[in-house]
Amino acid sequence: MKRKDILGIAGLSPVEISVILDLAESTKGINERTVKKVPTLRGRTVINLFFETSTRTRLSFEIAQKRLSADTVNFSVSTSSISKGETLVDTAKNLAAMGPSVVVIRHGVAGFPHQLAQLMQASVINAGDGFHEHPTQALLDLMTMREKKKEIEGLKVAILGDIARSRVARSNILCLKKMGAFVKVMGPRSMLPFDIQKMGVDVTSSVQEAIEGADVVMALRIQAERDMAPRFPSLREYNRYFGLKTKHLKYLKPDCIIMHPGPINRGVEIDPEVADGPLSVILEQVKNGVAIRMAVLLLLLGGRSIYEIGD
Amino acid sequence: MKLVIKGGRIISPGDGIDLVGDIQIENGVIKRLSDSQTDTEGADVLKLGESIDESTLNKEFIVIDATGLIVAPGFVDIHVHFREPGYEDAETIETGMMAAAAGGFTSVVTMPNTNPAIDNQSQALFVLSEAKKHGYVHVFPAGAITLGRKGKALASIGEMAEAGIVAITDDGDCVMDGMVMRRALEYSSSFGVKVISHSEDKTLAAGGAMNEGIVSTTLGLPPIPPQAETIMVFRDIALCELTGVPVHIAHVSTAKSLDLVRQAKAAGLNVTAEVAPHHLTLTDEAVAEYDTNTKVNPPLRTQADIDALIEGLIDGTLDAIATDHAPHTSTDKSRDYISAPFGIVGLESAVPVCLDRLHHKKGLPIEILIEKLTVGPARAIGMQKGTLREGEIADITILDLQKEVTIDPSNFHSKGKNCPFAGWSLTGAPVVTITAGKIKMMDGKLVC
Ligand SMILES: [Zn+2]
Numbered sequence: 109m110k111r112k113d114i115l116g117i118a119g120l121s122p123v124e125i126s127v128i129l130d131l132a133e134s135t136k137g138i139n140e141r142t143v144k145k146v147p148t149l150r151g152r153t154v155i156n157l158f159f160e161t162s163t164r165t166r167l168s169f170e171i172a173q174k175r176l177s178a179d180t181v182n183f184s185v186s187t188s189s190i191s192k193g194e195t196l197v198d199t200a201k202n203l204a205a206m207g208p209s210v211v212v213i214r215h216g217v218a219g220f221p222h223q224l225a226q227l228m229q230a231s232v233i234n235a236g237d238g239f240h241e242h243p244t245q246a247l248l249d250l251m252t253m254r255e256k257k258k259e260i261e262g263l264k265v266a267i268l269g270d271i272a273r274s275r276v277a278r279s280n281i282l283c284l285k286k287m288g289a290f291v292k293v294m295g296p297r298s299m300l301p302f303d304i305q306k307m308g309v310d311v312t313s314s315v316q317e318a319i320e321g322a323d324v325v326m327a328l329r330i331q332a333e334r335d336m337a338p339r340f341p342s343l344r345e346y347n348r349y350f351g352l353k354t355k356h357l358k359y360l361k362p363d364c365i366i367m368h369p370g371p372i373n374r375g376v377e378i379d380p381e382v383a384d385g386p387l388s389v390i391l392e393q394v395k396n397g398v399a400i401r402m403a404v405l406l407l408l409l410g411g412r413s414i415y416e417i418g419d
Numbered sequence: 420m421k422l423v424i425k426g427g428r429i430i431s432p433g434d435g436i437d438l439v440g441d442i443q444i445e446n447g448v449i450k451r452l453s454d455s456q457t458d459t460e461g462a463d464v465l466k467l468g469e470s471i472d473e474s475t476l477n478k479e480f481i482v483i484d485a486t487g488l489i490v491a492p493g494f495v496d497i498h499v500h501f502r503e504p505g506y507e508d509a510e511t512i513e514t515g516m517m518a519a520a521a522g523g524f525t526s527v528v529t530m531p532n533t534n535p536a537i538d539n540q541s542q543a544l545f546v547l548s549e550a551k552k553h554g555y556v557h558v559f560p561a562g563a564i565t566l567g568r569k570g571k572a573l574a575s576i577g578e579m580a581e582a583g584i585v586a587i588t589d590d591g592d593c594v595m596d597g598m599v600m601r602r603a604l605e606y607s608s609s610f611g612v613k614v615i616s617h618s619e620d621k622t623l624a625a626g627g628a629m630n631e632g633i634v635s636t637t638l639g640l641p642p643i644p645p646q647a648e649t650i651m652v653f654r655d656i657a658l659c660e661l662t663g664v665p666v667h668i669a670h671v672s673t674a675k676s677l678d679l680v681r682q683a684k685a686a687g688l689n690v691t692a693e694v695a696p697h698h699l700t701l702t703d704e705a706v707a708e709y710d711t712n713t714k715v716n717p718p719l720r721t722q723a724d725i726d727a728l729i730e731g732l733i734d735g736t737l738d739a740i741a742t743d744h745a746p747h748t749s750t751d752k753s754r755d756y757i758s759a760p761f762g763i764v765g766l767e768s769a770v771p772v773c774l775d776r777l778h779h780k781k782g783l784p785i786e787i788l789i790e791k792l793t794v795g796p797a798r799a800i801g802m803q804k805g806t807l808r809e810g811e812i813a814d815i816t817i818l819d820l821q822k823e824v825t826i827d828p829s830n831f832h833s834k835g836k837n838c839p840f841a842g843w844s845l846t847g848a849p850v851v852t853i854t855a856g857k858i859k860m861m862d863g864k865l866v867c
Pocket residue numbers: 590591592617669670716
C-alpha cells in the first residue's frame with residue numbers, strides 16, 4: 109500500500125483506513141513506553157504549514173514527528189513570508205526548495221492542500237482545509253470508537269453542531285459511512301448544509317432525537333458568529349436549544365461514549381457535567397491523535413514494512 | 420478587391436437562407452449571394468488545409484473554396500470582458516479582438532467593468548478608438564448603468580449612447596436597488612440602448628464560490644444558491660412589465676431562471692436571454708479537483724440545468740449563446756478556490772465546444788446553433804449584425820463541422836488561459852473569419 113498524499117477520507121479505501129488504524133495501535137504502544145522515540149524517520153524533513161492557528165493539531169503532529177525522529181519545521185502565517193498574497197505555484201516552489209518529505213497543511217479554504225499536492229513532489233497531509241476535510245481527526249475518532257466499541261459496522265453515531273462549517277463532521281461522516289456505521293447529524297437548520305442527507309446520514313434538529321439509542325455522541329465546537337447573517341442569535345440560545353446538556357444524560361444509552369474534537373466551549377455545545385463525566389472519552393481522543401498521526405506519517409514514508417516498528 | 424466564397428452551404432437563419440452557393444464580396448460589402456455559380460476566372464484560389472502564401476491574401480481577386488463547409492454570418496458575442504482600461508495584464512482590447520477573430524467571431528459587445536468603469540462618454544470613446552486601431556472584429560461597447568458601477572447614481576447614459584454604446588449593464592455586479600434599476604430602464608429607453616441584467620442577489624450569494632448543492636456540501640466550499648439568480652431574474656422581468664422597457668438577461672444558468680424567461684416571453688414581455696457555453700456543458704462536478712478555472716459567476720450548475728438550457732435554445736427561450744469571456748492572469752487564478760477570481764475565457768473555445776457538445780453529441784440542429792451565434796444575439800441587443808444580405812458589410816464565419824481540434828490555452832491569442840476545456844478533443848471548428856470583407860483568420864491562424 110503506497111500513496112503520495114493523505115488529502116481526505118474521500119480518497120481512502122476501507123482497507124487503507126483499517127491498515128492505518130492497525131498501525132496506530134502499534135504506534136500507540138511507543139507512546140506508552142518510557143523512551144517514546146523510534147529512529148524510523150531520521151533524516152526526513154517534515155514541514156508543518158499552518159495558515160490557521162491551531163495549537164492542538166499542530167502540537168499533535170509535531171509530537172508524532174518527533175517521536176519518529178523526523179526533523180520538523182513549523183510555519184505559521186504570522187511567522188513566515190508565506191501569506192495569502194503568494195500564489196500557489198510560488199508557495200509550492202518555496203516549500204520544495206526546503207526539500208521536505210512531507211508537508212502537513214492546514215488552510216482556511218477547502219481544497220488548498222489538494223491544489224498544492226498537485227504542484228509538489230513531497231507528500232501532503234491535510235490537517236484541515238476550510239469546511240472540507242480533516243482526515244486525521246476522523247481517523248483518531250474512529251480509532252477511539254473502535255477501542256471502546258470493538259465493531260464499527262452497525263454503530264450508531266450522532267454528530268451535533270455546526271455541520272455546515274465543520275470539516276470534522278464531513279470527514280467523520282465519510283469515514284463512518286465507509287466503515288458501515290449509521291450516522292445522524294443534528295443542528296439548527298441554519299447549520300445543516302444543503303442536501304446533507306445525500307451523504308447518507310439522517311438529519312434532525314432535536315438533540316433528544318439525535319442521541320436516543322446512539323452508541324457514540326460527538327459534539328462539535330460552536331463559535332460566536334462574526335458573519336453578516338448569523339446562523340444563530342447567541343451562544344446562550346444555542347446552548348439552550350441545541351447544546352448537549354445534563355438533562356439529556358437520561359436519554360443516553362448507559363454504554364454510550366461522548367466525544368469532542370476540542371477545544372471545548374463549556375456551557376455552549378456541551379455542559380461541563382457531560383464533558384467531564386464518566387461517558388466522556390475526550391482525553392483518549394487526544395492520545396489517539398498522536399498515534400494516528402504517527403501511523404499516517406509512517407504509511408507515507410515508511411520504506412520498510414510498516415509493521416516493523418510495532419515492538 | 421474581390422472575394423468569392425465558393426460552393427459552401429450558406430446558412431443564415433436571420434434571412435431564411437439555407438442553400439449551397441457562392442457569396443461574392445466587393446470592397447467589404449456583399450455584392451451577390453446566390454445558389455448559381457459565380458465567374459471566378461483569373462482568381463487565386465485559397466484551399467483550406469493547405470499552406471497559404473500570405474501574399475495571395477493581398478491579391479485583387481481571391482476565391483475561397485468552401486466545398487463541404489458551412490458559410491454563416493459572422494458570429495456575434497454579446498458578452499465579453501476585454502479588461503482595458505485597468506487590467507491590461509489580463510487582456511487588452513487588441514488581444515481580446517484577436518481572440519474573437521481567432522474563435523470565429525466578427526462582432527463583440529464589451530462589458531464596462533474595467534478600471535475605471537465605462538460610465539461616461541470619454542471612456543466609451545476610448546474603447547471605440549482603441550478598437551478602431553485593430554481591425555480584427557467590430558467592437559460594440561456596453562456602458563455601465565450606474566456611476567462607477569456602484570449601484571447608486573445613473574451613469575451618463577445619454578452621452579454614452581451618443582458615443583456609440585449599444586447597451587448598459589453593471590455586469591459583474593447586480594444593481595441591487597430596485598428603484599435604481601427601474602429608473603435606469605425608464606431613462607435609457609429614450610436612447611435606444613439595451614439594458615442587460617446581471618441577475619444576482621448579492622446578499623444571498625455573499626461569500627459563495629460555487630453552486631449550492633450536494634457537491635458544495637461535499638467539497639466544503641461556500642455555496643451560491645440558484646435562487647440568488649432566479650430572484651433577480653424575476654425582479655427584472657417584473658420591472659420590464661412595470662416599465663414596458665425591454666430587458667436582456669445575461670448568462671442564464673438555472674432551469675428556474677429559464678422558466679421565468681419562458682413565462683415572460685409567453686406573456687408577451689420584451690425579455691431576451693443568453694447562455695454561456697460553459698453553462699451548457701459543465702456541471703458543478705467539474706469543481707471537484709478545486710481547479711480555479713472552473714470558478715465562474717454564475718457558477719456551474721447541475722445536469723438538470725444543462726438539459727433545461729439546451730431545451731431553452733431549441734424552443735427559443737434563449738436567444739443567444741454568449742461566451743462571458745472573462746480573462747484573468749495565471750497569477751490571479753493560482754490561488755485557493757475562494758481567493759481566486761470568478762471567470763472563464765471563452766472566445767477561442769466556444770465554437771468548437773458548441774459544435775462538438777451541442778450539435779454532434781446532443782443533436783442540436785446546426786441552423787439553431789448558428790442562429791444563437793448570429794441573428795439571435797444581434798437582435799437581442801438591437802445590433803444590425805448577424806445576417807447575410809446583399810449590400811451589407813461582409814462579416815462571415817466559415818465552419819468545418821468535421822475538423823478535429825484539441826483545446827490548448829497556451830495557443831490562445833487571449834492573454835487569459837483560464838479555460839476549463841483545456842485538453843478537450845473536439846470535432847468542429849471555425850476555419851475562416853471575415854470581418855468587413857477582409858480575411859482575419861484562416862485555418863486557426865490570424866492574418867492581417
Ligand atoms: Zn455577469
